[in-house]
Amino acid sequence: MAVRLDEKPAGEARQRKPRARNSPPRSPVTRQSARATRNSEIVYRDLRDAxxxxxxxxxxxxxxxxxxxxxxISRTPVREAILRLAEERLVDVVPKSGTFVARIPVTELQEAIVARKALEEVCVREATAKASKSQLMALRAVIQRERELAEAGNEQAFHEADNAFHAGIASAGGYPGIWTMIEKIRVQVERYRRLTLPQDGRMEMIVAEHAAVLDAIEQGNADAAVAAMTSHLNKLQIDIGTFQDLWPDYFLFDVK
Amino acid sequence: MAVRLDEKPAGEARQRKPRARNSPPRSPVTRQSARATRNSEIVYRDLRDAxxxxxxxxxxxxxxxxxxxxxxISRTPVREAILRLAEERLVDVVPKSGTFVARIPVTELQEAIVARKALEEVCVREATAKASKSQLMALRAVIQRERELAEAGNEQAFHEADNAFHAGIASAGGYPGIWTMIEKIRVQVERYRRLTLPQDGRMEMIVAEHAAVLDAIEQGNADAAVAAMTSHLNKLQIDIGTFQDLWPDYFLFDVK
DNA sequence: CTTGCATAACTAGTATACAAGATATTTTAC
DNA sequence: GTAAAATATCTTGTATACTAGTTATGCAAG
Incomplete structure (x- = not known):
């Protein structure tokens, strides 16, 4: 079953070839829009959202x-999508048997929240030190938008604005990429969170907490800003017990 | 070119089907060893290492x-490997044109180091609070092994022991998964680091720094442990200028 | 010699046929 | 009727042929 590796040094993939037919693209972003319309990408996004x-x-x-x-479409792009999901541990693929939506790994949830708090703390602290005026104004605008969406009761759009706020903090701190990391780490937590019913006044509370963070940042009080953010994120604390009763098969405990 | 999405709600993948032929496996880890020998996995590891x-x-x-x-082997498993690399931003694949080893994104390097420091700080602090005696002994053993490997001049094995130390700290803190996160974040930094020539006495210095971290942990001095770890990680600080002269085409600056 | 264009060669994206193993179903023996 | 074995029917893994777009190359015109 294994591949034939007998006589090759492994990992030597055409290097000596003197031709060098085409040079690597200077800006790999060029065709990014094309990539977005690829079939496997569409399937991936649909399944991932679901x-x-x-x-x-x-x-x-x-x-x-x-x-x-x-x-x-054919199996090839579908397979690509599923393989990506498998890598995010959103599905388990059992060879020659089947592919299944993965259980939510409880252990990972705790760690993801801890990690997120640590990363957001860095972002907030740095943002307090070096956010530009325009960045602060943009954050104010995001909060205002959140307020409007909360009033309108638009959960989905509010959720996006919520993310935009955190992304904005990271950018203001000079670490936009850290928000990307957080988004990857956050995936399983998000699944858990979507199981909770929307609570009354939740959106309004988030708006207030975001405002507290931004207030502290504008006042240049890094410790207060971090405290406000930590307090905000502590609301994410999970209480698995409740859900274990409701959907016992949704969670994976023995991650080992 | 786009997929036919006309009449379907997107993301509805067999759910109502009453058959439920096979139930999802209780332990998805079962076939993990089989997965390791899959052809695409071999190609992936080889290319990734290279x-x-x-x-x-x-x-x-x-x-x-x-x-x-x-x-x-055929193109299918090769493609799977390349797609995984593309997701890690280790290669850029340009449709209908070619696939190229990606440049090292300079901006990402800084952020990765900052993020790692934040995450390791959490691990060290928590490890100080709740590491078991056996875990501390295991960490001592790792440091001793590092010392031996440094003496023997075995760079590769030392590097692995180095990782084992950090993984051990994370485990001792109760967050083994955070080390997994760090490993993902660290990839591009590692590429940069491999460009630097092995410096005399580098390994010995690392051993001493690890020992300092562990000493502080054993003394229950969390702040000192964190300080020691931060100081240790600060050695990673990158100086892109030097390498920009030597290999100008190896780095990507305008990440946008 | 340079420039523009037609053409050929090569790339990754996709579809599809087949292989190998796991699960479900049927059959058979008792 | 029950249990075990044989068989059919699923599944994902792999190989390969074909498609469509990109880049290189050579030729012709100026």
Whole structure:
């Protein structure tokens, strides 16, 4: 079953070839829009959203052939999408057997929250030190938008604005990439969070907490800003017990 | 070019099907060893190592067909490997054109180091609070092993022991998964680091710094432990200027 | 010699056929 | 009727042929 590796040094992939036919692109961003419309990308996004929204709950069977028919495309792009999901631990693929939406790893949840707090703390502290006036104004605008969306009761858009606030803090701190890291770390937590019913006044509370963070930043009080952010993120603290009763099969405990 | 999405709600992948032929596996880890021997996995590891070791420098062209012939396998598993690398931003794949080893994103380097410091700080602090005696003994053993490997001049094994120390700290703090996160974040930094020539006495210095961290942990002095770890990680600080002269095409600046 | 263009060669994206193993179903023996 | 074995039917893994777009190359015109 294993590959033939007998006579080769492994990892030597055309280097000596003197031709060097085409040079690497200076800006690899060029075709990024094209990439977004690739079939595998579409399938990936759809499935990923459905899994995170718990539209596809843990344990659901994903059959490549079915997805193939749904989208009217072949297995190759579908497979690519599923492999990406497997890497994010959103699905488990069992060779020659089946692919299933993965359970939510409880241990990972705790660690993800801890990690996020640590990273956001850095961002907030740095943002306090070196945010530009325009960045602060932009953050104010985001909070105002949150307020409007909360009033309108638009959960989805509010959620996006919420993310924009945190991304903005990271940018203001000079570490936009750290928000990207947080987003990757956050995936499983998000699945958990979507199981909780929207609570009354939750959005208003978030707006107030964001405002407290920004206030402290504007006052140049880094410690207060960090404290406000930490307090804000502490609300994410998970209480698995409740959900274990409701959906016992949704969670994975023995991550080992 | 785009997929047919006309009449479907997107993301509805067999859910109502009452059959539920096979239930999801209780322990998805079962076949993990099998996964490790999959062809795409082998190609992935080989290429990844070569890219991180800078055996395959940025800009190198990777041609699926060539790799296919090298390993004596078909394009499918090769493609899977390359797609995984693309996701880690280790390669840039330009549709219908070519695949190239990605340049090292300079901006990302700084952020990765900052993020790592933040995460390691949490681990060290927590490890000070709740490391078990056996965990501390294991860490001592790792340091001793580092000392022996430094003496023997075994760079590769030392490097692994180095990682084991940091992983051990994370475990002792109760957050083994955070080390996994760090490893993902660290990839590009590692490429940069491999460009630096091995410096005399570097290994010995690392051993001493690790010992300082562990000493503070054993004394229950969290602040000192964190300070020691931060000081240790500060040695990673990058000085891009030097390398920009030597290999100007290895780095990407305008990440945008 | 330079420039523009047609053309050929080569790339990754996709579709599809087949292989190998796991699970479900049926059949058979008792 | 029950249990075990044989068989059919699923699944994902792999190989390969084909498509469509990109880049290089050579030729012709100026």
């Amino acid at each position: 899994i995170i929204n718990v539209t596809l709950p843990p344990g659901t069977s994903l059959v490549e052939k079915d997805i193939t028919e749904t989208y009217g | 890219i991180i070791n800078v055996t395959l420098p940025p800009g190198t062209s990777l041609v699926e067909k060539d790799i296919t012939e090298t390993y004596g």
